[in-house]
Amino acid sequence: MTPKQPTALDLPMIDPLPKETQKYFDICTEKLGMIPNVLQAYASDIDKLNAFIAMYNDLMLADSVLSKLEREMIAVVVSSVNKCFYCLTAHGAAVRQLSGNPKLGEMLVMNWRAARLEPSQVAMLTFAEKMTRASAEITDADRQALRDAGFNDRGIWDIANVAGFFNMTNRVASATDMRPNDEYHAQAR
Amino acid sequence: MTPKQPTALDLPMIDPLPKETQKYFDICTEKLGMIPNVLQAYASDIDKLNAFIAMYNDLMLADSVLSKLEREMIAVVVSSVNKCFYCLTAHGAAVRQLSGNPKLGEMLVMNWRAARLEPSQVAMLTFAEKMTRASAEITDADRQALRDAGFNDRGIWDIANVAGFFNMTNRVASATDMRPNDEYHAQAR
Amino acid sequence: MTPKQPTALDLPMIDPLPKETQKYFDICTEKLGMIPNVLQAYASDIDKLNAFIAMYNDLMLADSVLSKLEREMIAVVVSSVNKCFYCLTAHGAAVRQLSGNPKLGEMLVMNWRAARLEPSQVAMLTFAEKMTRASAEITDADRQALRDAGFNDRGIWDIANVAGFFNMTNRVASATDMRPNDEYHAQAR
Amino acid sequence: MTPKQPTALDLPMIDPLPKETQKYFDICTEKLGMIPNVLQAYASDIDKLNAFIAMYNDLMLADSVLSKLEREMIAVVVSSVNKCFYCLTAHGAAVRQLSGNPKLGEMLVMNWRAARLEPSQVAMLTFAEKMTRASAEITDADRQALRDAGFNDRGIWDIANVAGFFNMTNRVASATDMRPNDEYHAQAR
Amino acid sequence: MTPKQPTALDLPMIDPLPKETQKYFDICTEKLGMIPNVLQAYASDIDKLNAFIAMYNDLMLADSVLSKLEREMIAVVVSSVNKCFYCLTAHGAAVRQLSGNPKLGEMLVMNWRAARLEPSQVAMLTFAEKMTRASAEITDADRQALRDAGFNDRGIWDIANVAGFFNMTNRVASATDMRPNDEYHAQAR
């Protein structure tokens, strides 16, 4: 089956895909029921695809002071500021799924301040939002607010890296009109 | 010699470094006369370090429709919008060096519109700046402007990825108060 | 059944409600399966409730050059700029329902530019967005763009009034932390 | 006497006006010496006119925790942020008249922070301004600031509704290039 | 008569004033019926006062491609963007006076786009507004628009200097809470 172009750019996937890539995509199909379009988009450029997967998997799936749900919450809040259709769709679904709370996913997409979160999560999202809107104005006081909310320096590092990452992907997605897989929309409602 | 902390976070480098990392850092010292502080900062977390290096090297050093200088120009313009001290310092130096034109480096740091660039570079930096300020407002017309300026879709992809990347690193650097190596300031003046 | 407070303000509904109001609320329950919280919020103040209902019903339900779907599309786009949780939830559901296209509702909530709309709808939403962000900068050229897209002056009037209305309700909702009924979230997915 | 068009739209008043409307307009002429152009503009569409009048009269003239002057002060401050020529003219005149202080009207039009107001009015206008600029960022702390300044929840409700209303009318006026009656300019100087 | 402090700073006028200054102030009193508070404010610092007067008189009163009214129009539009109470009051009065059109003064204070100006004045104010809001984004195209509207390079120079000057005085006035003389408010209504 030939996937239709996942972005507005005419950059077809390498064909045939390298064996390792094909294997990774087969696992996606098996586990997720789809190959996320972001991966298909990067598959025209295997070095960038591998770098992207390595960074993504480390940030979002590896061990961290932050739970997987918290990392997805950062993803959605950053994407909401940047109004990125792709990332809001894919990571909004992830928040609904990981939290078992569809409404939480909606609130983070629409306006995270509407969600009544615990103080450490408010601190985490406040920092991620400031990084997104006005990173140049971050000072020691902002880092201290995270420490006061219970994060150690490793936690601050992880928040910074996750929030940074989605400021990259949001922009790549919007710059190329990347389209999320239709499957996400109905998930975990 | 023990480097002092490269960020405001108390996250020391893994000690001893993995053999591969140590080798990479030795090459940096040999070739650049220093280990860039961003690498030292990531060296508390080897998986993130490796992912960062892989992505960086692919984007900035591998083959591309864009010259190395053009990629550094994007880096500086994005960092100027985000007012990132680390990246402006390191990549401002790179523009001065690669272009042999110290004034060009200064102009991109201060206000890229002051530089009298050729139309394709104006188009490239206009797109990178819009990605940085208002990525959600990018439409087909913006991509078409790049095509009209002579970029093919691979070139647009590369512009998008480089501009996206510095929107990540600018924010990680500002969020952690990452300090550039002092060596950069006097280079290629 | 006593509804819990629909806003952060302690302003209980008039009890008992005036007969006309009770009848209207009963119709809501029958037709919609709920009394929208915005009506419950206003029901502490019957004159404001009546004024609100009269204006709402005229704008959103009465005859207009604009279809009901188009009016809901304006509602969502305005609410997306203003990041109003209440209105995005309620009117996002309405777009999903009236269009039979759940993805359209999502796209308008997240970033209307991601939706591939016909030119007259693009013109309509461009005008509504400018009214929301920078109404003072609207000039004859903006009105002319609507005429060029096929709207007559009655249509421009209706667009202006619908877009204006949600700039009011978004702000009242956010100012009072108004909460949408939970029923909306799962509707028409 | 045929009034010239009160907006840039070609939407003549219903002719003849419904008896009730004509009576209302006659009262305006008698009491104010003019029919405010906003009413003439809405008179092409009697249902919208009636809804507008009902809401306006309830908000601005009915009983409230807020004095009539305070409601007009909110109107002017909101309109100053939105730079609405119509509303600044009409409600600037109202502030001058109700306060007997022409300079107060001027200061609210130009920059309300220049007026040396009592703390409860500062709190009220700070809230109205935040509603206008950044309603999505309003939190419990903002409502608490109003309570600390002496407003009860009914007062907060009224502030929210008045500030919301002018965010609607400012935008309708600017969207249609609505022109204030010339009479306002010289009033109460 | 001892004037009360014209700013929020406790910086009394030099006493006695230098003979030249006293003479200049006497002429103001005679011609304008007052000593503008900005001059009283600067009179604590005679060198700054003299520099200010020299620059002001050259810019606003000396020969120029621009009429005196046009220079006052720029003053008001710049001050409207910056919301400077002092300058809007004083130069709003000047526009009313020089134009013989009180409404024009009001429109420029409130929203210059509401005034139906001739194309060359629209071009002039568009440039002045862009200088105020986003001077770094001015390019040859903006200067060309002025030339297309009939201004020669001397005219552009004068526009730039007048618009620049009020971006200075607006900020000094707001920074020090400078209060305009009460006389301005009722002038030329």
Next chain:
Amino acid sequence: MTPKQPTALDLPMIDPLPKETQKYFDICTEKLGMIPNVLQAYASDIDKLNAFIAMYNDLMLADSVLSKLEREMIAVVVSSVNKCFYCLTAHGAAVRQLSGNPKLGEMLVMNWRAARLEPSQVAMLTFAEKMTRASAEITDADRQALRDAGFNDRGIWDIANVAGFFNMTNRVASATDMRPNDEYHAQAR
């Protein structure tokens, strides 16, 4: 030697220059090794040149509560917000020179928050930045913060005037595409 045009405007220097001006320019050449282009730009208009020089010399070189370095620091921070190529180049060099700290000059150009300054300088630059970005929002609290940091009212006055001045010159320079002398770039690195 005929200097090439220092701006994008075709406004040649008066030729011959008035004797006083020629003498002043000769002193510049002798002391600075160049005639700053801003003076050459103004030399098409001797009255404006004289007013500019008088104001500049009073603000930047005369006695003040502020050191010369502090005044140059304000100049650079204001120019960084406004992204003025001319002023960042010329006054960035001045900060490097007066401080003997090239890195300080760079940091103020790029992001002054990266510099670890003493509290009184942070207060001074915070005020200058707010004057530049949002002068209309300055209140007594902002002036009090300066007093708390050790500035008397004369110091506040001087800060306000220096910060105001560069908000003028930044805009004149950007409006006319004024180019700094090449000599600045390599100075004091």
